[in-house]
Amino acid sequence: MKNVLITGANRGLGLALAHEFDKHDYCLYLVVRSITAKTELAVVFPKAKFLISDVTSDSYESKLSEWLELVTLDLVINNAGSGTKAPTLELTRPEYLRKEFETNCIAVLSTVKGSLDSLQRSEEALIINISSRRGSLKMQSELAAKGSGCSYSYRISKAAQNMLTLCLADDLEDIGIKVVAIHPGRLLTTMGSSDAHMSPAESASRIVQLIESKQLKNRDYVSVETGLLPW
Secondary structure: OOOEEHHHHHHHHHHHHHHHHHHHEEEEEEEEEEHHHHHHHHHHHOOOEEEOOOOOOOHHHHHHHOOOOOOOOOOOEOOOOOOOOOOOOOOOOOHHHHHHHHHHHHHHHHHHHHHHHHHHOOOOEEEEEOOHHHHHHHHOOOEEEEEEOOOOHHHHHHHHHHHHHHHHHHHHHHHEEEEEEEOOOOEEHHHHOOOOOOHHHHHHHHHHHHHHHHHOOOOOEEEEOEOOOOO
16 A cells, blocks of 8 residues: 655645545545644545644644654655735735745645655655646746736746756655656636636546556656646
């Protein structure tokens, strides 16, 4: 049985991923923010393990490392994310960037650092950072996001996360850990875009299919809708 860690597992894509991995007989290690979330999820996933923590807290990395001390992790999915609705310079505030950079980039770094020893115990360790098409600098330069309503802070923080993905892919390659970014599609969630059409369950199914196919390569940036994306 393989072990998977999922952050932001209590709703949206994170919850859908937990359901999908449960169907594939993975042992679930779920990071949630509240006791309420843990209580609700424990009913649905009675065999799951839980860590209650805000992924942006100063103590998160050490709590995660301690929690996973004797665990072998095969897969880490950095799913926890944040987004605001401020698509123009006038509406953008520095605090929006700080908040989303903390969640969408720094928390990813903390999760990887806190789980690294556990990942190194696996023979086929994989880190998946849930990214966005809006983090692509090439697509941004080609006006793909112009008029989309996507916020400055979300695009900037996801571009930073993409660079982190590439840094990690370089750094961890020699110890056998693959790192990839996945755009989960245009999801019908609270953070969804105006052209959203895909359910979290459908996206989760496609993500697990990608993983199970063993076709993901280190440094891949993949959309579940269209395939490889340009960085």
